[in-house]
Amino acid sequence: MKPKLILTFDDLQEKAVRHPPGRLIVVAGPGTGKTQVIIQRIIHLIEAEGVDPSSILALTFSRRAVREMREKVALGLSRSFSEIKISTFPSFCLDFVKHNFRALGYRVAPELLTSTEQWRLVRGVVNSVDRHRYPHTGNFFARDGFIQELFDFILRSQENLLLPEDLARKIPHHSQPQLSEMVALYRRYLSQLKEDNLIDFGGLSFQTVKLLSQDEETRRRYQEMYSHIVVDEFQ
Ligand SMILES: Nc1ncnc2c1ncn2[C@@H]1O[C@H](COP(=O)(O)OP(=O)(O)OP(=O)(O)O)[C@@H](O)[C@H]1O
Ligand SMILES: [Mg+2]
Structure with a gap:
């Protein structure tokens, strides 16, 4: 089934939406439609490619952006999927630390x-x-x-x-x-x-990056969990 388009995309946007699995970085000026591309890509992956919604991870910076992305993705899908993981970086990392605290050397989750x-x-x-x-x-x-x-x-x-x-x-x-x-x-x-037994905001990303880059078993587990990772406002 062809995904329902919220907007008519230009050729470059369309190309990014349909990019085959692999790395892709979209660099474009402010207000040029990057977030829309990500939203449409999530819709495309689920509706056109049949990707399991729970294997998509979308990361962004603010809670407001998370809300916007959730709402717009839901609008474009033929039914709603609560299992798509759309989070801010800190919230993803907090979850990560809570699930992996032992491997990170904590006795109890910080x-x-x-x-x-x-x-x-x-x-x-x-x-x-x-x-x-x-x-x-x-x-x-x-x-x-x-x-x-x-x-x-x-x-x-x-x-x-x-x-x-x-x-x-x-x-x-x-x-x-x-x-x-x-x-x-x-x-x-x-x-x-x-x-x-505390952790701060800086520590959240620090510990997440540390474990994912140093521990192959954990890295493999997350690679298997998420087949598609989309990141808005990468900086
Ligand atoms: N192909 C398009 N046709 C019409 N409107 C579009 C198109 N792509 C994006 N827009 C509109 O342009 C505005 C900016 O889009 P969007 O928020 O995706 O840009 P952005 O590049 O993510 O911006 P920012 O740099 O602020 O994050 C939105 O109102 C969006 O609906
Ligand atoms: Mg944006």
Whole structure:
């Protein structure tokens, strides 16, 4: 059965919608119809290719985008399928961590920290250390912007999949003493998280990427679970 088209697509959009299995990256300017292509591709896969809806994974950034995608996909299908997995990145990763916590080295599934709790924890770490042991940053501890700086530093490091030990290797203490003190604070922050069995937003994607790239068995399981993965707003 020919899928019901919501819009008349141009040739390039149509080509992306019907792309055979394999990798495809769509690069196009803002508002040019990328999200529509993804929506139509999901509809096409199910209606025209007979793909099992539960083996499609769609990832996007905001909850609003998830809602829009769900609604529009449902509109284009001849019947509704609740089993299509459409999630935000953090929600997919949280699910992943909850299902794979043992392989990730947790005894019990970790609890997710909200941003406010995370902020409090960062501040707690800064307040708990002896600032005299941090001769290059200690004087800034009480300064307003310092917690924010450390918070951002931690998030950026996690986004780049860098643990304190990776950073310590890259940053020679003698040339960048301030930065290596930030790394030491980051390390304390992570051990506090571990001690309290918590995970933060940065940790969610970090742990997911880590396990999927390092553990072949888990990777194979997810590859078998999802035959088609579509990602909106990849960045
Ligand atoms: N072939 C088309 N014909 C008519 N309207 C279209 C077509 N493709 C997309 N549109 C409309 O253009 C608008 C932008 O589309 P869409 O949201 O898919 O773009 P986008 O590239 O994902 O944008 P952004 O960069 O903001 O995420 C929407 O209103 C959509 O319905
Ligand atoms: Mg879009």
